[in-house]
Amino acid sequence: MTPIIELRNVTKHFGSGRDRVTAVDSISLDIEPGEIVCLVGESGCGKSTTGRMVVGLLPPSEGQILYQGQDIASMEKADYQQYRRAVQIIHQDPYASLNPTQTVRQMIVTPLLRHQTLGASRNGGGRRGRRRNVERRAAELLEIVDLTPVSDFLDKYPHQLSGGQRQRVSVARALTVEPRFIVADEAVSMVDVSIRVSLLNMLYRLKDEFDVTFLFITHDLALAKYFAWEGRITVMYLGRIVEEGPTPRLITDSRHPYTQALLGAVPEADPELAKKKVHIELRSAEIPSLLNLPTGCTFHPRCPYFVPGECDLVVPPLDLIPDGGSVACPVRMSEPGQIV
């Protein structure tokens, strides 16, 4: 099958000269239709930059991004427009991503009218008929994202909604253009704990009911595990992919020392588990600056398994491992890595 999204050696620089930082450093990633892929890493690892490039909000500095096998940089205008519609993003902050002066109705109806996904010709009835169709569709979309009864929400402004409700509006707004692919960038991070799961479950339902493929970006490994249990997790560190693989393997038997350090460090909402967990001692607590990245493996100054003369010289390739996925660490790739 042709991947719906494919990244080929994608690099993104910001700034120039001495101030140039490489936010994403030659990453490659295939995402098949219907798949759920999680991009996990700490701040500054390039996960959000990657997400924004996938949606077309940022052009890559080098490398290609392909949508359904076509390079988005060299698409015909019509194809490009179709790609921009098909690939949508849900941003992290629902307090910043919605227009405060528009009602929910306006936010949903405007793109429906603009993108003519419900043309008058389809149902007849001219302009008024089209407006009616659009209103009906807006109501359907709000129902899909569980903002019911719909009449309670259509005329609300964002400030009258909770964080979780706003995020549902963002999702409904993304759905107006019938996307095939959604980048969810920390989409539930700012939502109260008790409501997160229902948002995740709603997103998950979209995958099945509307055939949406997800790139789920998060710093929270526990959420990644929950959302992508049947998919894959890709771990980034300072702009590079250090490990990827099917979620169950990555969570229970990670190989890259950075992945292991992350998994061991995550605070657990379970006192016994919290006591039992093995924490990997790093050699340094500080993340290197993107302006002055370490040579070789960028994790080597912090890595407890550092091999002088090897890790600090050679950038480790992302090699396939037999248990599924790939790991960019020749030193540890065949060592099992349970954390409990």
Add this chain to the structure above:
Amino acid sequence: MSQSTDLSWHQDAEENGSRPPLSLQDVHVSYRTRKGSVQAVRGVTLDLQAGESLALIGESGSGKTTLGLGIVRLLVETAQVSPGKIIYRRDGRELDVLSLAEGPLREFRWRDCAMVFQSALNAFNPVLKVWDQVWDTAKAHRWNNREEVRERFLDLLRFVQLDPDRVIDAYAHELSGGMRQRALLAISLLLDPQILILDEPTTALDILTQRTIIDLLRRLKEDLHFTMLFISHDLAIAAELADRVATMYAGQVVELGPVEDIFYRPRHPYSLGLIRAVPTVTGGFEELSSIPGSPPDLINLPTGCKFHPRCPFASERCSREEPALEKVGDNHYAACWHTDAVQEDIERNGLRGKRRA
């Protein structure tokens, strides 16, 4: 790094006898707004025991931060703390915090009760070096021996595992988020407070940085037996660091108990709901379920139990009568008419959802 740091200055927990250093008695806090009175904290009664770490957990709007700020009297002017009493005890003397005059209040803050705020960047003055802020603080508390203060602060910086020479003359923006949080912790310990209040100490920090802060706080707790009050929306912080947990909902403590009881034998539907909503990383897949609905409007609170509109155990009684905290086990209290039903539900369905390997 702990070897050389002499923190024996920390007050011995026994000096108050068995009396808790901090007692909250029926504390209410409301905010005046144009739409009406926001009842942020409604009748919290709680003792903070010497040497214990107590976690206040709850969602946004549960009143946990308001309560923390209320203890050090840093609430905005539109807030009104009444009725209620906050009693502080040290060396056999007793203070009524709410009636302290400006002078004694300034003495009380930091020296008796220090607070580490949520956002470490905003807690620093951006145009002063770290040392200048420390020196200001010491002088404000009439500690005028510059050498002594400096020595002490260098010790504290080593304790929080920072390079003292790099940090002491730095501006806040020159430090990373984790370094700032640690520096802030060091400053909060400067005057040897008896009580430390930490508001979301690890929120907005990266995972590996969170871990260094958690480990540091654990040392404060286990090695130095600091009396700490954690405020967090993150159950994991409570699981990692607390001896006791108080679950807050709509301005009230709805469950209070030892950390194992709250996490493994919760008796309030809200605590149970939170536990079932939060995934763990380790282990297989677990089914999660969220709590339906959203947190209540604090101006127009529901009748009866404030949780009843979202509660799967709610009965008709819940919408009429508000339950008070009742004893449900050793040191374990819950405010719910259906604590037995909660227990049965856990026995029948397990604490968390089904796991798939």
